[in-house]
Amino acid sequence: xxxxxxxxxxxxxxxxxxxxxxxxxxxxxxxxxxxxxxxxxxxxxxxxxxxxxxxxxxxxxxxxxxxxxxxxxxxxxxxxxxxxxxxxxxxxxxxxxxxxxxxxxxxxxxxxxxxxxxxxxxxxxxxxxxxxxxxxxxxxxxxxxxxxxxxxxxxxxxxxxxxxxxxxxxxxxxxxxxxxxxxxxxxxxxxxxxxxxxxxxxxxxxxxxxxxxxxxxxxxxxxxxxxxxxxxxxxxxxxxxxxxxxxxxxxxxxxxxxxxxxxxxxxxxxxxxxxxxxxxxxxxxxxxxxxxxxxxxxxxx
Amino acid sequence: xxxxxxxxxxxxxxxxxxxxxxxxxxxxxxxxxxxxxxxxxxxxxxxxxxxxxxxxxxxxxxxxxxxxxxxxxxxxxxxxxxxxxxxxxxxxxxxxxxxxxxxxxxxxxxxxxxxxxxxxxxxxxxxxxxxxxxxxxxxxxxxxxxxxxxxxxxxxxxxxxxxxxxxxxxxxxxxxxxxxxxxxxxxxxxxxxxxxxxxxxxxxxxxxxxxxxxxxxxxxxxxxx
Numbered sequence: 055x056x057x058x059x060x061x062x063x064x065x066x067x068x069x070x071x072x073x074x075x076x077x078x079x080x081x082x083x084x085x086x087x088x089x090x091x092x093x094x095x096x097x098x099x100x101x102x103x104x105x106x107x108x109x110x111x112x113x114x115x116x117x118x119x120x121x122x123x124x125x126x127x128x129x130x131x132x133x134x135x136x137x138x139x140x141x142x143x144x145x146x147x148x149x150x151x152x153x154x155x156x157x158x159x160x161x162x163x164x165x166x167x168x169x170x171x172x173x174x175x176x177x178x179x180x181x182x183x184x185x186x187x188x189x190x191x192x193x194x195x196x197x198x199x200x201x202x203x204x205x206x207x208x209x210x211x212x213x214x215x216x217x218x219x220x221x222x223x224x225x226x227x228x229x230x231x232x233x234x235x236x237x238x239x240x241x242x243x244x245x246x247x248x249x250x251x252x253x254x255x256x257x258x259x260x261x262x263x264x265x266x267x268x269x270x271x272x273x274x275x276x277x278x279x280x281x282x283x284x285x286x287x288x289x290x291x292x293x294x295x296x297x298x299x300x301x302x303x304x305x306x307x308x309x310x311x312x313x314x315x316x317x318x319x320x321x322x323x324x325x326x327x328x329x330x331x332x333x334x335x336x337x338x339x340x341x342x343x344x345x346x347x348x349x350x351x352x353x354x355x
Numbered sequence: 356x357x358x359x360x361x362x363x364x365x366x367x368x369x370x371x372x373x374x375x376x377x378x379x380x381x382x383x384x385x386x387x388x389x390x391x392x393x394x395x396x397x398x399x400x401x402x403x404x405x406x407x408x409x410x411x412x413x414x415x416x417x418x419x420x421x422x423x424x425x426x427x428x429x430x431x432x433x434x435x436x437x438x439x440x441x442x443x444x445x446x447x448x449x450x451x452x453x454x455x456x457x458x459x460x461x462x463x464x465x466x467x468x469x470x471x472x473x474x475x476x477x478x479x480x481x482x483x484x485x486x487x488x489x490x491x492x493x494x495x496x497x498x499x500x501x502x503x504x505x506x507x508x509x510x511x512x513x514x515x516x517x518x519x520x521x522x523x524x525x526x527x528x529x530x531x532x533x534x535x536x537x538x539x540x541x542x543x544x545x546x547x548x549x550x551x552x553x554x555x556x557x558x559x560x561x562x563x564x565x566x567x568x569x570x571x572x573x574x575x576x577x578x579x580x
Binding site (some may be wrong): 077260263 | 437459
């Protein structure tokens with residue numbers, strides 16, 4: 055453990071001499087930086103997508119599962135009587151936390167986006183809506199339907215499950231896609247770093263041969279490469295993540311109209327996750343370069 | 356120091372070396388000679404663990420090379436200075452840094468800071484080339500820089516494979532004098548060369564034994580040389 059810490063500290067602080075034994079490489083270094091930055095940029099959004107889809111699924115699942123709507127479809131003269139009857143039944147139904155009949159004003163507000171503000175609601179046979187909020191136990195929808203059928207013939211209970219389920223499924227699928235994308239990005243970073251490290255090791259075959267001849271251990275040689283690629287991936291990913299986050303902050307704010315777009319931005323503690331991207335990129339590069347270096351070195355004298 | 360016992364080596368198609376037994380005692384001075392392609396370089400490589408024998412045993416400082424892992428080999432290389440015919444350096448570093456490389460890779464870089472390096476560079480006559488890059492050096496300068504690099508760790512053994520292959524007579528004499536001096540300091544020296552006049556020139560200064568590779572075997576050459 056102590057040896058590991060020492061190794062890590064050495065890796066971060068760096069041995070200036072060890073760094074110098076591998077010749078600097080200009081162009082390929084920039085390619086690695088660029089690829090790491092691009093991948094981190096994409097990862098910011100893939101991660102945001104996963105988290106947002108997760109939140110969406112949770113919210114839809116949570117809020118909608120807790121509420122149901124009772125529609126009273128009756129001639130205008132019987133509507134109030136049936137509403138009162140339904141409310142009485144709901145009050146005595148187990149699992150119902152509260153039930154509230156929407157007022158004309160509420161219903162007017164709900165219909166306004168579709169019919170405009172000048173609608174004369176009282177002239178139309180609009181069904182009365184009763185909003186039912188369930189408590190934690192949940193209610194027995196089937197039982198409630200039977201009781202309502204007997205006493206309030208015009209009542210239709212909608213517990214939202216019909217349209218809620220496909221939405222939750224879709225959100226869940228979206229979340230999975232987001233995570234798969236994030237994983238693919240990590241794998242692509244590993245592949246890219248492995249290729250770059252492999253190329254660097256091949257290009258420096260003579261350097262490695264000289265170092266072996268004068269008594270350098272494999273770890274010493276590997277570390278010079280590992281450090282280089284880890285730092286490149288780390289700094290490239292930091293830049294990419296930074297740009298990605300800026301893009302995310304600058305995304306058009308549409309919080310008044312709840313839509314998917316606003317949901318995409320990170321919320322609360324989730325802002326920590328994208329900050330982990332550079333660290334993860336560094337870790338992936340560390341592992342990938344280490345594996346590539348040790349495999350290459352084993353084949354040399 | 357270095358001990359070969361019934362060693363054979365083949366690159367696949369037939370044996371290049373077979374049944375070789377050889378012992379390099381501390382402080383000895385050996386020449387290894389034979390025609391081109393006879394296996395001089397192969398034998399040298401067996402002596403510093405770059406190749407494993409296909410048969411028999413090679414013992415380096417008492418340890419059988421087959422039982423050594425890569426880190427053990429690295430440790431042994433710090434006790435064996437090697438000069439190749441075709442010397443390789445780190446071309447992006449200056450001569451003094453290249454000479455110090457064995458110290459650097461073994462984590463003893465600080466030791467190079469004291470006067471040893473200057474002394475060593477003046478010993479091989481490269482003081483005013485200390486900052487030059489290896490590609491700028493002449494053949495003789497490269498060989499001398501390689502020798503300095505080979506001895507900076509104060510190794511017990513110095514192996515030189517055709518150290519005078521690319522340089523003129525004057526320069527090879529100078530290089531040889533350096534190797535003789537090392538031997539007088541107690542280092543074991545093994546030089547592979549096909550240059551018989553070099554061997555004759557040396558014999559005047561030091562008690563050297565000549566090993567000849569012929570018919571895949573190593574024989575002790577007679578006194579006629």
